[in-house]
Amino acid sequence: MTRVAAEVAPIPRDEDGKPVFREPWEAQAFAMTLALYEQGLFTWAEWAAALSAAIKQAQASGDCDDGSTYYQHWLAAIEQLVQDKGIASEETLASRRDAWDRAAHATPHGQPILLANDPLG
Numbered sequence: 001m002t003r004v005a006a007e008v009a010p011i012p013r014d015e016d017g018k019p020v021f022r023e024p025w026e027a028q029a030f031a032m033t034l035a036l037y038e039q040g041l042f043t044w045a046e047w048a049a050a051l052s053a054a055i056k057q058a059q060a061s062g063d064c065d066d067g068s069t070y071y072q073h074w075l076a077a078i079e080q081l082v083q084d085k086g087i088a089s090e091e092t093l094a095s096r097r098d099a100w101d102r103a104a105h106a107t108p109h110g111q112p113i114l115l116a117n118d119p120l121g
Contacts, residue, residue, distance in 0.1 A: 021071075022068075022071075023071075024112075025071075025075075026071040026074075029071055029074050029075045029078065030071075030074070032078065033047065033074065033078050036078070036081075036082075041081070041082075041085055041087065042081050042085065046081065047077070047081065050077040050078075050080055050081050050084075051073060051074060051077040053077070053080075054073040054074075054076040054077040054080065055073045057076075058072075058073055058076075079093050099115055099118045099120070099121060100113070100115065100118075102118045102119055102120060102121075103115050103116070103117040103118040103121070106118065106119050
């Protein structure tokens with residue numbers, strides 16, 4: 001992560017300075033967002049607006065709003081930005097989500113989920 005990205009979105013850390021993510025996919029979503037930002041796909045203001053919109057939409061739909069779904073909103077925001085910028089269509093994203101779900105179900109417990117594990121891949 002570049003210094004600029006570290007300044008606009010520092011990695012959340014615990015008291016000991018270790019990164020704090022509840023699941024590996026949350027860290028991956030965080031890293032993917034920073035990588036796309038660093039490549040100039042969007043400005044940080046655009047990112048903040050997209051994340052805010054995703055959270056507001058979830059709240060309007062009855063989200064529990066206790067912080068446990070934060071990275072689901074994060075992922076929804078990055079998917080929306082990717083669509084808005086013409087990088088991937090909703091169909092492409094849906095196809096990738098389906099492949100990920102199949103791979104997750106085909107991956108032995110405790111092993112990293114890899115798209116290569118998608119039985120239809």
